[in-house]
Amino acid sequence: MTKYIVVSGGVISGIGKGVIASSTGTLLKSMGLRVTAIKIDPYLNIDAGLMNPLDHGEVFVLNDGGEVDLDLGNYERFLDVELSRINNITTGKIYSEVIEKERRGDYLGKTVQVVPHITDAVQNWVERVAAVPIDDSGEQPDVCIIELGGTVGDIESAPFVEAMRQFQFRVGHENFCLIHVSLVPVVGSVGEQKTKPTQMSVRDLRGAGLNPDLIACRSTKPLDESVQTKISMFCHVTPEQILAVHDVSSVYHVPVLMRERGILEFFRKRLRLDDLVVPESRRVAGQELWQQWSALTQSYERLEGTVTIAIVGKYTDLHDSYISVYKALEHATLACRRKLSIHWIEATDLEPKMLETHPLKYHDAWKALCTSDGVLVPGGFGNRGIEGMVIAAKWARENKKPYLGICLGMHIAVIEFARHMCGIPTAHSAEMEPECKTPVVIYMPEISKTHLGGTMRLGLRATHFQPGTETNSIVRKLHKGAPYVDERHRHRYEINPEYIDTLEKNGLSFVGKDESGERMEIVELPGHPFFVGCQYHPEYITRPLRPVPLFCGLVHAAAGLPLV
Numbered sequence: 001m002t003k004y005i006v007v008s009g010g011v012i013s014g015i016g017k018g019v020i021a022s023s024t025g026t027l028l029k030s031m032g033l034r035v036t037a038i039k040i041d042p043y044l045n046i047d048a049g050l051m052n053p054l055d056h057g058e059v060f061v062l063n064d065g066g067e068v069d070l071d072l073g074n075y076e077r078f079l080d081v082e083l084s085r086i087n088n089i090t091t092g093k094i095y096s097e098v099i100e101k102e103r104r105g106d107y108l109g110k111t112v113q114v115v116p117h118i119t120d121a122v123q124n125w126v127e128r129v130a131a132v133p134i135d136d137s138g139e140q141p142d143v144c145i146i147e148l149g150g151t152v153g154d155i156e157s158a159p160f161v162e163a164m165r166q167f168q169f170r171v172g173h174e175n176f177c178l179i180h181v182s183l184v185p186v187v188g189s190v191g192e193q194k195t196k197p198t199q200m201s202v203r204d205l206r207g208a209g210l211n212p213d214l215i216a217c218r219s220t221k222p223l224d225e226s227v228q229t230k231i232s233m234f235c236h237v238t239p240e241q242i243l244a245v246h247d248v249s250s251v252y253h254v255p256v257l258m259r260e261r262g263i264l265e266f267f268r269k270r271l272r273l274d275d276l277v278v279p280e281s282r283r284v285a286g287q288e289l290w291q292q293w294s295a296l297t298q299s300y301e302r303l304e305g306t307v308t309i310a311i312v313g314k315y316t317d318l319h320d321s322y323i324s325v326y327k328a329l330e331h332a333t334l335a336c337r338r339k340l341s342i343h344w345i346e347a348t349d350l351e352p353k354m355l356e357t358h359p360l361k362y363h364d365a366w367k368a369l370c371t372s373d374g375v376l377v378p379g380g381f382g383n384r385g386i387e388g389m390v391i392a393a394k395w396a397r398e399n400k401k402p403y404l405g406i407c408l409g410m411h412i413a414v415i416e417f418a419r420h421m422c423g424i425p426t427a428h429s430a431e432m433e434p435e436c437k438t439p440v441v442i443y444m445p446e447i448s449k450t451h452l453g454g455t456m457r458l459g460l461r462a463t464h465f466q467p468g469t470e471t472n473s474i475v476r477k478l479h480k481g482a483p484y485v486d487e488r489h490r491h492r493y494e495i496n497p498e499y500i501d502t503l504e505k506n507g508l509s510f511v512g513k514d515e516s517g518e519r520m521e522i523v524e525l526p527g528h529p530f531f532v533g534c535q536y537h538p539e540y541i542t543r544p545l546r547p548v549p550l551f552c553g554l555v556h557a558a559a560g561l562p563l564v
């Protein structure tokens with residue numbers, strides 16, 4: 001029987017439920033258990049694909065092309081698993097499924113209601129996910145971690161909370177455990193920790209029929225013993241059921257902190273984990289995983305020097321918009337024993353027009369760019385900030401600064417090169433200028449222009465290195481000479497094949513193409529220390545213990561280290 005751990009949140013959103021859920025999974029994997037994860041998002045969208053990154057953070061893309069919540073990226077990185085779109089439940093998905101059943105006549109004339117039809121659909125979905133093997137063994141997971149998005153008490157979350165209330169009886173007490181993540185704010189000049197928000201949050205949770213087995217208290221500093229005792233008293237749990245999770249230098253320290261608090265032993269007893277049959281080979285693998293994880297956290301304290309990367313983007317006001325890019329850089333810098341410093345640059349601030357309207361922002365942006373060791377232009381949509389990105393790419397090319405362009409960032413590199421090195425000053429993208437006479441970036445012919453959701457070129461696809469790149473391609477060397485790489489994609493536009501000859505004659509080299517040989521996937525500028533663009537998103541498959549090659553290449557070049 002699969003064990004289920006539900007992670008709910010109270011007081012505020014964005015409190016760190018995803019990190020708690022991911023860290024819990026890491027601890028259980030260290031015991032040799034198979035772990036999967038589900039994120040429940042209470043919004044009506046079918047998926048996260050059309051949501052504004054400034055409102056919701058990054059759209060994470062899975063192997064199967066699912067556009068999902070960024071927390072699934074956390075799960076994949078922490079648990080080192082590959083999830084699918086069914087691991088992300090939304091209100092839109094559940095209601096669509098129920099309405100489709102009603103239209104087919106599955107309910108036989110019954111009145112379709114939130115209870116029991118919506119709540120049953122949620123529970124059935126969870127059990128379907130828990131039955132999907134996560135490795136080659138073909139066996140279902142031992143533990144399924146379910147993160148409830150939003151906060152307890154939200155109108156949107158109510159059906160899912162009710163579904164979990166019913167689910168605890170469906171699977172049995174020994175197979176269901178609830179972690180409630182709450183905030184303990186520090187108030188006043190003396191730094192007093194307040195427990196009332198947690199008390200009220202737990203009261204709302206109990207009012208909905210769920211009792212917390214663990215209360216994870218988030219605070220900027222460790223909980224005072226008196227505060228922990230007070231929460232225990234007023235929330236009707238033992239002191240051992242209070243998990244104090246204060247701010248730490250890295251999220252990768254959280255599993256260590258939780259282990260030190262005895263959480264593994266708590267789960268062992270509460271969920272009777274010793275009843276699960278775990279082969280010795282998996283127990284040994286779990287122990288090795290924990291040794292590697294412990295070494296990872298310790299290495300944060302022994303880093304040498306700093307590498308500064310400028311991220312020139314459109315959504316820099318919310319850093320979660322580029323969380324996978326940041327994590328990929330973090331993993332790469334950690335691998336070469338360097339500290340990571342990020343200069344977040346809003347692309348519009350680099351444009352000359354800002355000198356007249358916002359001169360301070362303009363000069364600050366240029367100072368940040370000029371004092372960076374490398375430049376990264378990530379993906380994005382829309383016209384805003386494009387000229388600023390082109391300026392950043394030109395600066396990196398002319399000043400021999402390492403440059404990595406991802407998706408839109410690759411398009412930017414090609415536009416810049418076409419304008420300034422190929423004598424095509426009007427070169428642009430059809431996305432930004434549909435009537436452009438010299439579009440070096442065009443709409444892919446097979447993509448729908450009437451429906452936006454889920455219609456892009458999405459998911460895992462092969463990129464083949466071209467003949468003759470064995471010795472003269474930086475990217476292929478970073479991939480240890482592999483003939484092809486499988487990477488995740490998310491795009492509607494591509495480099496215009498009609499301009500490839502002109503671009504290559506003037507110095508660009510398209511070293512990677514799709515299986516047809518007609519769609520450009522990787523571009524390099526020979527003779528430059530590191531000037532690379534890729535159509536895919538390598539940041540989606542980064543792991544703390546396995547950084548991705550392109551980011552390692554950027555970081556090594558920026559740090560002045562050998563690329564391979």
